Amino acid sequence: MLKLLSSTRSNLKAQRDRFGDHKWDYLRSQKTGSLVGSTKASFLRGKKLRLKTYTSPTAARSVTVCVAADPDRPLWFPGSTPPPWLDGSLPGDFGFDPLGLGSDPETLRWNVQAELVHCRWAMLGAAGIFIPEFLTKIGILNTPSWYSAGEVEYFTDTTTLFIVELFFIGWAEGRRWADILKPGCVNTDPIFPNNKLTGTDVGYPGGLWFDPLGWGSGSPEKIKELRTKEIKNGRLAMLAVMGAWFQHIYTGTGPIDNLFAHLADPGHATVFAVSAPLKLQTITVICK
Numbered sequence: 001m002l003k004l005l006s007s008t009r010s011n012l013k014a015q016r017d018r019f020g021d022h023k024w025d026y027l028r029s030q031k032t033g034s035l036v037g038s039t040k041a042s043f044l045r046g047k048k049l050r051l052k053t054y055t056s057p058t059a060a061r062s063v064t065v066c067v068a069a070d071p072d073r074p075l076w077f078p079g080s081t082p083p084p085w086l087d088g089s090l091p092g093d094f095g096f097d098p099l100g101l102g103s104d105p106e107t108l109r110w111n112v113q114a115e116l117v118h119c120r121w122a123m124l125g126a127a128g129i130f131i132p133e134f135l136t137k138i139g140i141l142n143t144p145s146w147y148s149a150g151e152v153e154y155f156t157d158t159t160t161l162f163i164v165e166l167f168f169i170g171w172a173e174g175r176r177w178a179d180i181l182k183p184g185c186v187n188t189d190p191i192f193p194n195n196k197l198t199g200t201d202v203g204y205p206g207g208l209w210f211d212p213l214g215w216g217s218g219s220p221e222k223i224k225e226l227r228t229k230e231i232k233n234g235r236l237a238m239l240a241v242m243g244a245w246f247q248h249i250y251t252g253t254g255p256i257d258n259l260f261a262h263l264a265d266p267g268h269a270t271v272f273a274v275s276a277p278l279k280l281q282t283i284t285v286i287c288k
């Protein structure tokens with residue numbers, strides 16, 4: 001019996017050393033039904049705000065974070081309990097992490113930057129899809145649609161364009177990666193040393209090129225509000241780009257053409273109008 005207890009204690013200690021203190025508390029709470037990290041007991045009815053000392057495995061100091069939802073904090077599901085690593089300090093944090101992808105501090109730091117970059121690219125992509133197509137539709141521009149732009153012949157061949165794009169984007173992404181590893185190390189322009197970035201947070205370089213209106217120099221509350229709006233618009237843009245892609249697959253046209261067709265004939269030009277040909281095409285492919 002004593003040998004069995006000793007073995008069990010050794011296994012528990014090994015698991016605690018493996019997961020770290022904060023993950024061990026979270027896993028233990030899932031088994032015991034306690035408040036820390038648990039969403040079963042308060043998923044539908046919520047709990048009042050509580051504070052807990054959260055110790056990062058990569059640092060010796062402890063910081064105080066919110067374990068349960070603040071009544072004044074908007075959450076993705078009203079009354080739910082956010083995980084302890086989402087304490088509301090990040091822009092766009094609504095306590096949504098059902099898979100626990102941000103439980104590790106280093107992984108969370110990387111995911112924050114990954115989402116930020118994807119949001120910005122998606123906003124540029126959405127603008128490149130909708131604006132030229134709309135201006136072409138009303139006769140101001142004459143540009144190809146976004147899904148056929150790659151078939152157009154430009155000033156050089158596509159291979160050269162790809163290599164040039166790969167070089168410039170690789171250079172920019174390399175400097176961004178260096179800034180993530182060592183914040184502030186790329187604030188000075190290697191070509192024009194007098195052109196220095198003023199931002200101190202990773203992902204927000206500031207300066208004349210990235211913050212010409214000086215919006216990033218306000219109060220912390222205002223800065224967080226602007227960053228939250230950026231994340232919200234970026235998430236919406238990612239869904240919009242995905243929607244435009246599926247829309248072209250199903251209808252063969254762009255979103256602006258579909259919008260004008262729907263406005264001209266709202267009763268017939270709908271998503272249901274393409275469902276029948278789509279089903280017939282799917283059946284034909286399966287039969288072949």
